[in-house]
Amino acid sequence: MRKNTLGLVSLICFSLAAAGCAKKEMVKTEETVPPVVAPKTTTPAIPAAPPAKTEPIVAQPISEAAVTAESTQPATALDTVVATLERIFFDFDSFVLSQDARDVLSRNAEYLLKKQPTARVLLEGHCDERGSDEYNLALGEKRAKAARDYLVTLGVAGNRLSVISYGEEKPLEQGNSEEAWAKNRRAEFLIVK
Amino acid sequence: MTRRLLITIILMLIPALLHSQEGYREVTASGAHKLTLTVDAPRRLGGSEASKVAHETAEALQFDMVLAGPFTVTAPPATAAATGIRPGEFDFAPWRGAGVDLLVKSGYTVAGNAMTMEFRLYNVTQGKEILAKRYSGRPGDVRRIAHTFSDDIMEALTGQRGPFTGKIAFVSTRSGAKAIFLMDYDGHNVQQLTKNRSINLNPDFSPNGKEIIFTSYRQGNPDLFRRELFSGAEARISSYRGINATGAWSPDGKSIALTLSKDGNSEIYTISRDGKNARRLTNTSAIEVSPAWSPDGRKIVFVSDRLGKPQIFIMNADGSGIRRLTTSGSYNVSPRWSPKGDRIVYCRQEGGFQVYAINPDGSNDTRLTNEGSNEHPRWSPDGRFITFSSTRGGPEGIYVMRADGSGQTRVSQGKAKDSHPTWSPRW
DSSP states (O other), X not given: OHHHHHHHHHHHHHHHHHHHHTTTTOOOOOOOOOOOOOOOOOOOOOOOOOSSOOOOOOOOOOOOOOOOOOOOXXXXXXXXXXXXXXXXXOOTTOOOOOHHHHHHHHHHHHIIIIIOTTOEEEEEEEOOTTSOHHHHXXXXXXXXXXXXXXXXXXXXXXXXXXXXXXXXXXXXXXXXXXXXXXHHSEEEEEEEO | OOXXXXXXXXXXXXXXXXXXXHHHHHHOOSTTOOEEEEEOOOEEEEEBOOHHHHHHHHHHHHHHHHHHSSEEEEOOOTTSOOOOSSTTSXXXXXXXXXXXXXXXXXXXXXXXXXXXXXXXXXXXTTTEEEEEEEEEEOGGGHHHHHHHHXXXXXXXXXXXXXXXXXXXXXXXXXXXXXXXXXXETTSOSOXXXXXXSSOEEEEEEOXXXXXXXXXXXXXXXXEXXXXXXXXXXXXXXXXXXXXXXXXXXXXXXXXXXXXXXXXXXXXXXXXXXXXXXXXXXXXXXXXXXEEEEOTTSSEEEEEEOTTSSOEXXXXXXXXXSOEEOOOSSSOEEEEEEOTTXXXXXXXXXXXXXXXXXXXXXXXXXXXXXXXXXXXXXXXXXXXXXXXXXXXXXXXXXXEEXXXXXXXXEEOOOSSSOEEEEEEOOOO
């Protein structure tokens, strides 16, 4: 009897305390914003003087092009999608880029370099429903990062590219056929503004 | 819960509360014979007739006792008259004649919005009362009160309380997006917790049951949130770039183990309950996810594909002493350590997923499920039961079973996809 009464009293106190102190406990961690990488300025090479002649070298005025500071904020899932590029696909439980995927990435890189040189891109990594959804969250990120790294090697500035993994949460196609799974193991490229 | 607990235990009439193990053996008549338990129809003891109260009481008690395990639950014999529930108010003979070992009787008094319920557990063989309790509350508390008596029955007969007053938090698509919901462990009283219309994943209860942590995309990135259940207040506690997911509260409630990918690829970290002091425990180029604590807080079991495919590993809570746990199967994930510390439940991919349990030393690796694809196993706080999600009945739903895999029962209802169940500590 006594034990139970005590238990009850502490339980009620507990819930009261819980309701009371909730707000105090709220802690917001500020989101870490990655440093903005400014485009590199290349110093024009000074032409070497021809060997035979000993004429004084006229100093050429170096025209300094104003570098526009691009404030490239990383794209996020909250941004507005204005266009999507061709997607790439992966094998089961793999983030290896196939030759097909590399070809697509080359076309995407060319587009991003020539047609949309300032566009920011959100790379989404996705998985099929067969794996564990917890593991797939990590696998999807590996897929998006593999695509990002390849685009960077093709010359697309890394600060234009952001990655996010949805694991198996956003399938392209519902269903549990091999065909549907193959379509869902993918990376998407969203141009955002 | 949003409303305050109103159940008051007024009376505890136990002449001599049976000591668990002894009491248990005492009533186990013959050899391996399971005890036969019967829940008699609840009676009106006063006040107005309340058929819903009677129905819900019987249903909740019945469900708990069937799942409990040590009992064969039978219907009341036709020969038993509708009599009183107190000692001396009825005859044991018809119950004894029907082979009933344990008899649960209950009665209610409903007057407006006030309700009193009285429960009695009898040892039929000896014609003795084992346990008597009275609770007061409102008619809406009826299931909670019935589950409380089920927990009491388990304590009286085995020495350890049942988990039947517990809640299951889970992820469901029933509201459209993937939201976190809360329900009684038996699927009743479903409540939606998150209403942010984004993707919400992996709920985990704090050890005191007051809070959950979960991952949400509500601010664009998979961040970890902590939510106070009574008030609904939410705080974003981990929002590093990349994944902040598969959070698991430490047994002492002071820290959280989780997966972060802030340093390049997903690794296991611990953070404080406020998201501070991120401490990295693993360091490979492989995927590391799904950490879970041993009940003493000294070890962490987790998933890594460092050997090529996802397998389950155990390390000390400071990241040292990593060893592989699972050696069978090519894809093992979602480990959770039992509250008693003796078993680790996990999922193996074999076409779909099946739930397995293994000893922490790698021995006694046992398959627990067979039908459909079964994922996200989590222990009840007493370690007797496991909740998991299964596709066996069509869309993924929440199930419960005993720790040995018997008694598998669907508890969530409807056609939405329900997943990621997690059983609350005692409420």
